[in-house]
Amino acid sequence: MSLLTLTRIDVDQGGKQVLHDVSLTLERGEIVTFVGPNGSGKSTLMRVLIGAIQPSRGKVTRSAGLKIGYVPQKLHLDPTLPLTVRRFLSLPVRVSHDKTHAALEAAGVGHLCDRQMSDLSGGQFQRVLLARALLAKPDLLILDEATQGLDQPGSADFYSQIEKVRRDLGCAIVMVSHELHVVMAASDRVICLNGHICCEGEPEHVASAPEYRALFGTGTHGALALYRHEHAHSHDDGCSHDHTHKETA
Numbered sequence: 001m002s003l004l005t006l007t008r009i010d011v012d013q014g015g016k017q018v019l020h021d022v023s024l025t026l027e028r029g030e031i032v033t034f035v036g037p038n039g040s041g042k043s044t045l046m047r048v049l050i051g052a053i054q055p056s057r058g059k060v061t062r063s064a065g066l067k068i069g070y071v072p073q074k075l076h077l078d079p080t081l082p083l084t085v086r087r088f089l090s091l092p093v094r095v096s097h098d099k100t101h102a103a104l105e106a107a108g109v110g111h112l113c114d115r116q117m118s119d120l121s122g123g124q125f126q127r128v129l130l131a132r133a134l135l136a137k138p139d140l141l142i143l144d145e146a147t148q149g150l151d152q153p154g155s156a157d158f159y160s161q162i163e164k165v166r167r168d169l170g171c172a173i174v175m176v177s178h179e180l181h182v183v184m185a186a187s188d189r190v191i192c193l194n195g196h197i198c199c200e201g202e203p204e205h206v207a208s209a210p211e212y213r214a215l216f217g218t219g220t221h222g223a224l225a226l227y228r229h230e231h232a233h234s235h236d237d238g239c240s241h242d243h244t245h246k247e248t249a
């Protein structure tokens with residue numbers, strides 16, 4: 001059975017229709033990325049998936065007992081507050097040391113357990129937020145522009161960690177991002193949103209679709225092809241994704 005299905009949903013906000021006639025099925029273990037211009041309804045759709053917004057029309061069907069983990073864009077913590085990573089993960093509900101450690105390991109930051117939250121880099125902080133979302137062992141992990149503010153190598157590393165999370169834990173992953181070339185390379189399916197679903201499919205298919213090109217131009221297609229080439233290469237020799245920086249700068 002599918003994890004979650006949206007059937008012909010509309011969402012009205014502030015007297016305006018933000019989403020129109022959106023239908024979507026999420027399967028176990030797939031990575032789906034939403035792209036779309038500013039104001040195209042991406043965050044609104046994530047809120048519908050989480051259950052924070054009810055659609056005005058249409059139907060949302062969730063599989064029984066579906067567990068969702070959410071990684072926000074950013075989280076502001078008072079920098080003067082002494083708070084270790086371990087304690088942060090135990091707020092508001094106390095979590096065992098083993099579970100904390102397993103979640104941090106899955107997010108690629110097992111070594112940061114005793115560090116102060118205020119000392120973490122942007123990339124480390126987002127991975128701790130990822131670990132927090134993994135604590136509940138979600139079937140579906142939702143990331144809403146989780147790499148905003150990270151530089152390009154930092155984002156590429158973060159998304160390669162996301163692929164690892166999917167491999168290790170088998171959860172489905174839904175992401176929103178503006179970093180088309182980086183995110184698309186990690187996705188099984190890309191959905192281009194502009195108030196409605198303009199086009200969807202495998203990354204190459206969407207990147208060459210006229211609807212996508214009308215919104216984003218043609219520039220990202222070359223970058224995507226390069227990234228995919230480099231990406232495959234990096235698995236072979238074990239080097240990092242840093243070289244994507246020079247390819248796409």
Ligand SMILES: Nc1ncnc2c1ncn2[C@@H]1O[C@H](COP(=O)(O)OP(=O)(O)OP(=O)(O)O)[C@@H](O)[C@H]1O
Nearest residue numbers: 013014015018036037038039040041042043044045
């Ligand atoms: N609570 C609300 N009340 C009124 N309008 C809203 C509300 N939430 C969202 N909107 C409007 O809905 C539209 C879609 O917003 P949303 O944040 O979902 O877009 P987005 O694609 O995530 O944008 P961005 O890429 O800039 O983050 C925007 O025009 C926004 O102003």
